Amino acid sequence: GENVEQHPSTLSVQEGDSAVIKCTYSDSASNYFPWYKQELGKRPQLIIDIRSNVGEKKDQRIAVTLNKTAKHFSLHITETQPEDSAVYFCAASEGVRGGSYIPTFGRGTSLIVHP
Amino acid sequence: DAGVIQSPRHEVTEMGQEVTLRCKPISGHNSLFWYRQTMMRGLELLIYFNNNVPIDDSGMPEDRFSAKMPNASFSTLKIQPSEPRDSAVYFCASKAGTGAYEQYFGPGTRLTVT
Secondary structure, eight states: OOOEEEEOSEEEEETTOOEEEEEEESOTTOOEEEEEEEOTTSOOEEEEEEETTOSEEEETTEEEEEETTTTEEEEEEOSOOGGGOEEEEEEEEEEEETTEEEEEEOOOEEEEEEO | OOOOEEEOSEEEEOTTOOEEEEEEOOTTOOEEEEEEEETTTEEEEEEEEETTEEEEOTTOOSTTEEEEEEETTEEEEEESSOOGGGOEEEEEEEEOSTTOOOOEEOOOEEEEEO
16 A cells, blocks of 8 residues: 655644645555645644645645655745644545545644744 | 544443444545554554445454445444553544545544453
8 A cells, every 4th residue: 555654743833833734655556745734633634735636736836746756845934923833744646446536645744833 | 624523532341341432524535534543652553444335454463353334424443352452542634535644533433441
């Protein structure tokens, strides 16, 4: 099955700095890569995703890049704000199993943005 | 839309007791997932259903865990008997249609087994 490694486990930045979180995956058949944000005590929520037919996707201050050859993908947050503080999870899906895309999640990165 | 609904939000029980967690998916969604989240193991998929049918339960830790989905709007995850190592946050998530990508998570149930 798929194995997703995520680094770093904790990331501390100053407000206004950029933050980068990196993930690697093992199954070359994976073709869908979502990122979820989980604020303290809340549910995970999708913030951005990318499919294997593109190398980069951007949505305002967040962007995701994908390198299928190297089997790694990254989340980039620019101009960080205190409200970006949360745990971020990457995930990789190796395709449809039984009618659904089933993601394998990384262990999460705790991002702390200091004012 | 109220989103995915889970109950209870918090559950404290003694070891050996039966625990039942409940989930109502978003109306119209036909895929439902149960996850367990702990500091040690992160977010683990326990089981998922498609059109009320269990498709993959390979993540269910042992026979003490069971899940059902009697209809499209309700699912349960049962632990019997519960053990302290079952303490975790349990999330239910749902997704729309075959080939849909995004999962919508419920607020979770924080289970503490003493």
